Amino acid sequence: MHNEAILPSTARAGGRKTPRTVITAENLTKKYGDVAAVDAISFSVPAGESFGLLGPNGAGKSTTMKMIGGVTSRTSGSLEIMGLDPDVHGPEVRAHLGVLPQQDNLDEELRVRDNLLVYGRYFGLPMSYLKPKADELLEFAQLTDKAKSKVDALSGGMKRRLTIARSLINEPQILLLDEPTTGLDPQARHILWDRLFRLKEQGVTLILTTHYMDEAEQLCDRLIVVDKGRIMAEGSPAQLIRGHSTREVVELRFGSERNTTIAAELDGIGDRLEVLPDRVLIYAHDGESALEQVASRGLRPLTSLVRRSSLEDVFLRLTGRSLVD
């Protein structure tokens, strides 16, 4: 099985003691001038966990990722990756990391397979190791028949997969994924999720940022919601939904004129009511019975929908609905 060799060596060596915690951040802070992009956040990630950073644009997700990678120094607080301080041991820390940046930065002057070989050379890896490894990763990324293609001839999804393959060339124990599927079509996203899930099964620690709540629910064991550089909530997707939202949500549309005036008439139904320009949301443990109460008050919404609460409800509750720039 070609996938076996992608497994990081410490995770594979069953008898050996693996470090319990691969990332520890305490009061991690990054200031640009007076503005704190990351404001005293603390978290730790055990080996093999898939850990998500969720938050709106400008919340400090990417800055946190850069500090983990040792390419941005922190202002204060402490940070340890595999027991090393990335500010002091940047190259050593990065030798354990695979990085999928927000925007693909493949080497357009090199062909597909050469991208993997050359990147491996940056880690000081010998060609005798890299050649079989590159072929194996091309297969993993479903790009074997593109090995000799030019990079700019690849589709967006292929480039993304090649970037992932590249990030695995040094058998990283930690994979940093900054918005891994932004800009991809649904097919490409699902292929990518599948690949990431396999890596997780092999014991690679995944750290990912995303705006997509379905992605976070799919991939993350545990996540933190960050806003304005601070942690708003922490837990598994299920825990967060339980803790910050109701079991179900009723979505009602009365037409944009009536939505605002109807709120008073809905008062008392469900646990919480939220009025949006286009619809009204009722948060309730039992959506169907909430809907029945609406009907019994003689209200006739144009459309109604009962659904399970999602991570998106939690996210919007915690970070607000107003647009952040």
Next chain:
Amino acid sequence: MSAGASVKGAAEAARNRTFGPLYSRNAKAVISRGLLATRSTNWLVMLSGFFEPVLFLVSMGVGLGAIVGSVQGPGGGEISYAAYIAPALLAVSAMNGAVYDSTWNVFFKMNFAKLYQGMLYTSLGPLDVALGEIFLALLRGLLYALGFTAVMGVMGLITTPWALLMIPASVLIAFGFAGIGMGITSFLKTFQQMDWINFIMLPMFLFSATFYPLSVYPQAIQWLIQAMPLWHGVELLRQISVGTFTAATPIHIGYYLVMTAAGMLLTTVRLRHLFLK
């Protein structure tokens, strides 16, 4: 699984090396990347840089030389006009090769291809990147120097074995320009700013005693030109071409040694500032 075992060993070994925060002794990875990229894409561009000084030598040396006749070379001997300007053009060629590689190429890789961001997310440190890129600029300078010296030989402009030392001296000149060039490029953000580089290079090329002796200028202008790097390169190569050395020779060499060290320092500091802030 023997392949697996060696695979594991290699990755482990690479991880367990110790590095400084800036340098992982792996500039060769940057160099081999550059060679591979050159082989597949931009060798034609490199070729054009070789012909420029050759064309100058032919037109000025042969054409203008027919009117000028022979001139006084370093040490007082009479030499042909072509033999007078050839070493100067070689210095210009070394400068151009190094500056193009370390400015326009680096500018593109830094701001558009995002190449260095990718590199600095690996075990490479900024000094590896700087050394690798500058070595490539030097290699280009060396190739130009070899080609140009060969042309000089064919034209009968090489009269002493000393002249072969022009080749390593050209590389030193290229080194000085490459380090400074890359350092300065790191400050520039737009194409308009990049044009300033040409704005400095062209007058330096024309007035650094390239085509006539420095003595034609008033004293103040002479001092200005003597402060500029290209003049030292021109004088150094001109002296080497006839095998005549003076007390000024070590000063010319020293100028480039200092310029090289300053350029490397500036580039490393800037790369660290830009990518590891």
